[in-house]
Amino acid sequence: MSNIKNASLSRRSFVSVASAACGLALASTVGCSSPNNTTDEKPKEDGAKAAQGDAPQTNEAKNKDSLTIYVGEEPEDGFDPLSSYWGTNGAYALFQSRLLAFDKDLKIVPDLAEKFEKSEDGLTYTYTLKDGLKFSDGSDVTADDVVFSYLTIRDNGAGHIDFQLLEDAKALDPKTIEFKLKQKDSSFVARTAKLCIVPKAGYDPQQYRVKPMGSGPFKLVQYEPGQQLIIEPNEYYYGTKSPFKRITLLFINGETALAHAQAGELDVAMVQPEYAKEHVEGMKLETLPTIDTRGFNLPTIKPQEIDGKTRGNDVTVDPAIRKALSIGINRQEIVDHALNGIGTPHSALLHSVPWANPESEFKDDRLDEAKKILDDAGWVAGSDGIRVKDGLKAEFTITGTADDIQRYNLAVALSEQAKKLGISIIAKSAAWKECRGNAGAEPTCWGTGDYDPSADLMGYYHSTGAINESRYSNPKVDDYAKQALEADGDEINKLWQKMQWDGTTGPESENGEHPYIWLATIDHTYFVNENLDICAENQPVHPHGHGWPVICNINEWKMK
Amino acid sequence: MINMRTKTLILLSVLLVLLLGFLFIGISMDPELYGSHMVNRLKAPSFEHFFGTDYLGHDMFFRTIRGMAFSIIIGLCACTISGLIAIALGTLSAVCGGIVDRVVLWAVDLAMSIPHLVLLILISFALGGGVKGVMIAVALTHWPSLTRVIRAEVLRIKTSQFVKQSKQFGKSNAWIAFHHVVPHILPQAIVGIVLLFPHAILHESALTFLGFGLPLDSPAIGAILSDAMKFITTGQWWLAFFPGLILIILVLMLFSLGDNIKRLLNPQTAQE
Numbered sequence: 067m068s069n070i071k072n073a074s075l076s077r078r079s080f081v082s083v084a085s086a087a088c089g090l091a092l093a094s095t096v097g098c099s100s101p102n103n104t105t106d107e108k109p110k111e112d113g114a115k116a117a118q119g120d121a122p123q124t125n126e127a128k129n130k131d132s133l134t135i136y137v138g139e140e141p142e143d144g145f146d147p148l149s150s151y152w153g154t155n156g157a158y159a160l161f162q163s164r165l166l167a168f169d170k171d172l173k174i175v176p177d178l179a180e181k182f183e184k185s186e187d188g189l190t191y192t193y194t195l196k197d198g199l200k201f202s203d204g205s206d207v208t209a210d211d212v213v214f215s216y217l218t219i220r221d222n223g224a225g226h227i228d229f230q231l232l233e234d235a236k237a238l239d240p241k242t243i244e245f246k247l248k249q250k251d252s253s254f255v256a257r258t259a260k261l262c263i264v265p266k267a268g269y270d271p272q273q274y275r276v277k278p279m280g281s282g283p284f285k286l287v288q289y290e291p292g293q294q295l296i297i298e299p300n301e302y303y304y305g306t307k308s309p310f311k312r313i314t315l316l317f318i319n320g321e322t323a324l325a326h327a328q329a330g331e332l333d334v335a336m337v338q339p340e341y342a343k344e345h346v347e348g349m350k351l352e353t354l355p356t357i358d359t360r361g362f363n364l365p366t367i368k369p370q371e372i373d374g375k376t377r378g379n380d381v382t383v384d385p386a387i388r389k390a391l392s393i394g395i396n397r398q399e400i401v402d403h404a405l406n407g408i409g410t411p412h413s414a415l416l417h418s419v420p421w422a423n424p425e426s427e428f429k430d431d432r433l434d435e436a437k438k439i440l441d442d443a444g445w446v447a448g449s450d451g452i453r454v455k456d457g458l459k460a461e462f463t464i465t466g467t468a469d470d471i472q473r474y475n476l477a478v479a480l481s482e483q484a485k486k487l488g489i490s491i492i493a494k495s496a497a498w499k500e501c502r503g504n505a506g507a508e509p510t511c512w513g514t515g516d517y518d519p520s521a522d523l524m525g526y527y528h529s530t531g532a533i534n535e536s537r538y539s540n541p542k543v544d545d546y547a548k549q550a551l552e553a554d555g556d557e558i559n560k561l562w563q564k565m566q567w568d569g570t571t572g573p574e575s576e577n578g579e580h581p582y583i584w585l586a587t588i589d590h591t592y593f594v595n596e597n598l599d600i601c602a603e604n605q606p607v608h609p610h611g612h613g614w615p616v617i618c619n620i621n622e623w624k625m626k
Numbered sequence: 627m628i629n630m631r632t633k634t635l636i637l638l639s640v641l642l643v644l645l646l647g648f649l650f651i652g653i654s655m656d657p658e659l660y661g662s663h664m665v666n667r668l669k670a671p672s673f674e675h676f677f678g679t680d681y682l683g684h685d686m687f688f689r690t691i692r693g694m695a696f697s698i699i700i701g702l703c704a705c706t707i708s709g710l711i712a713i714a715l716g717t718l719s720a721v722c723g724g725i726v727d728r729v730v731l732w733a734v735d736l737a738m739s740i741p742h743l744v745l746l747i748l749i750s751f752a753l754g755g756g757v758k759g760v761m762i763a764v765a766l767t768h769w770p771s772l773t774r775v776i777r778a779e780v781l782r783i784k785t786s787q788f789v790k791q792s793k794q795f796g797k798s799n800a801w802i803a804f805h806h807v808v809p810h811i812l813p814q815a816i817v818g819i820v821l822l823f824p825h826a827i828l829h830e831s832a833l834t835f836l837g838f839g840l841p842l843d844s845p846a847i848g849a850i851l852s853d854a855m856k857f858i859t860t861g862q863w864w865l866a867f868f869p870g871l872i873l874i875i876l877v878l879m880l881f882s883l884g885d886n887i888k889r890l891l892n893p894q895t896a897q898e
Contacts, residue, residue, distance in 0.1 A: 325859050340681060344860055403664035403683075468842045478662050478682050495842040
């Protein structure tokens with residue numbers, strides 16, 4: 067980056083920088099016989115350097131009491147779970163903890179609360195806190211703090227968990243909290259396993275976001291925005307305490323992280339799929355499964371003005387186009403090409419969770435069948451190979467955010483697959499704000515995967531869903547959603563499954579309405595110090611979270 | 627023995643061929659050629675792909691040509707607009723003097739006091755990036771130094787003996803402007819504009835490289851280079867090397883052309 071910056075300042079500096087760059091590039095090409103060797107040779111050098119003594123290895127490994135890790139980009143809005151995305155996916159929080167938690171099988175287990183009760187009418191929940199809970203500053207965790215957290219996120223308009231159905235929360239005594247709901251909500255319990263509790267005393271959103279403090283396994287030592295976050299174990303934490311005295315989380319970019327890892331300076335380095343095939347001396351690659359699914363919305367309405375914005379798409383409004391795309395493309399090829407093979411092809415939004423309908427998945431790469439569907443619907447191939455129907459070209463634009471480059475890569479891969487069907491998809495990259503804003507007309511790549519069934523299902527498939535940019539609307543689906551929210555016990559997941567596909571109608575499965583084209587679930591990949599055990603077997607399947615979910619059990623990490 | 631005139635002529639013709647070649651081939655190229663073919667991902671340079679391919683299977687050779695065409699168009703527009711602004715303001719300031727002169731000089735100082743790249747980013751960002759943003763940003767920021775040169779030149783001519791003589795003979799201001807001033811400042815303006823051209827190309831790339839210019843999916847040199855940065859650690863050197871090299875060669879040639887013209891037009895060095 068600095069090269070170009072300098073270059074643009076003056077001609078003289080440009081010439082010197084440019085010649086230096088040429089020299090470097092030449093040296094690198096001369097230095098290795100074939101390009102593939104570069105990556106293999108570099109780590110060896112670094113390994114040799116490390117062995118000479120400037121990085122702690124083998125002997126010192128067991129006594130290592132600090133870690134330096136890179137697990138993802140800096141949370142833009144800080145570390146306040148009440149006003150930002152931090153800690154709201156139920157997987158990680160570092161500083162805070164929750165009333166309930168998800169175990170590795172996604173079952174809901176006690177955390178701050180030892181138990182909870184639901185009233186007969188399903189409108190009142192009573193949670194009881196464990197004894198002797200303390201925040202990391204030594205003050206007690208009381209029912210007041212819980213009430214404060216819940217009412218604040220309900221009312222501040224900045225929270226990332228929806229508590230609009232919460233009528234009131236009251237502290238019955240210092241250990242008991244009573245929640246009253248406006249209507250039945252079977253997902254309420256899951257949400258209490260997502261929301262972090264913050265101390266009421268002295269909470270100021272502007273301050274708290276950079277100076278987080280709570281009842282979680284770690285406390286803040288130092289936060290330098292744009293650079294690093296240093297944490298140490300919270301001595302008052304009620305769960306497993308970390309054996310490390312200090313953990314530093316670096317905020318760098320992916321390329322730099324890989325370079326640091328190769329230099330032996332990182333214990334954990336999150337890498338994007340592009341780098342997952344690299345080799346790093348002294349580190350092994352951990353590939354962790356996720357429910358972080360990627361797919362594009364396919365608007366189901368004709369272009370029209372809604373809330374001052376054009377939404378809908380002339381081409382995707384035709385069910386034949388949506389179905390042909392869904393069954394005709396080859397998802398495995400998309401994963402191999404766009405995600406470097408690091409991911410699993412999926413034709414449904416959900417899998418690996420109890421509320422996923424197994425019948426939603428279907429076989430793809432059925433090119434001939436897909437072509438027939440398009441032929442039957444009246445889409446005939448034009449002179450340039452792109453289909454046309456009544457003068458309308460089967461062509462539309464899709465976007466993939468430039469902030470998360472795999473999404474753009476997926477857009478390009480999808481557009482290549484669509485070409486085989488005679489559908490022209492133009493893949494563009496843009497900032498997320500732009501992608502999100504235009505998604506109603508120009509499909510964009512979504513990333514999703516939540517521990518709360520209502521979040522994904524209501525969001526995408528309910529006619530009033532907050533992220534339903536396909537404007538999909540099916541009264542039967544809405545009805546299943548209503549029933550699922552009001553149901554009890556095993557019924558709940560069955561109804562969520564029916565919402566996806568009930569055997570005759572729904573957004574998913576081969577014969578469904580395909581308001582979305584789901585492509586694949588990404589895997590999270592990390593280079594991990596060979597001597598460090600991140601207890602991957604204890605981690606639940608990762609939710610959406612850009613690499614961060616690996617720290618969900620960071621307090622259990624230990625040297626081997 | 628090749629003298630500087632011949633050298634300059636050869637350089638000029640090579641450059642013209644290159645520029646026009648890039649421009650026409652780049653613009654008329656079939657999008658399929660520089661589009662993505664994911665089966666051929668990250669291939670090293672070979673006879674099939676002269677400059678190799680990138681992560682999305684783009685052929686870097688065709689993409690570079692297309693990118694250069696983009697850059698050249700933006701460079702041409704920018705140096706024409708900047709040149710016109712500079713000539714207009716420079717002449718105006720020298721001829722009118724007084725408050726106009728002060729305002730122009732003040733504007734020049736203002737534009738020059740802000741670091742060039744920062745000003746570029748500011749304008750491009752304010753206009754929402756994209757082709758329009760880059761074009762306007764690059765066009766609007768390259769005039770100040772040339773304006774100064776032209777103003778000084780016009781001032782010199784205005785006070786020269788032959789202009790005063792013409793005035794005394796009763797020639798109108800317009801006559802003087804066209805017959806005495808313009809022929810004298812033209813060489814300076816041409817050199818200035820030629821030297822602006824590589825600057826504009828570099829700044830277009832820099833803006834895009836930093837993410838404030840053309841979108842990432844466009845085949846622009848800046849976008850190619852910023853994408854290539856990600857693969858330097860993993861050994862795909864060809865992604866940055868060839869497009870960067872082409873950019874550097876073109877820019878250096880333009881600079882030396884500008885230098886040569888300058889020397890040829892200067893009576894003191896013209897015969898060297």
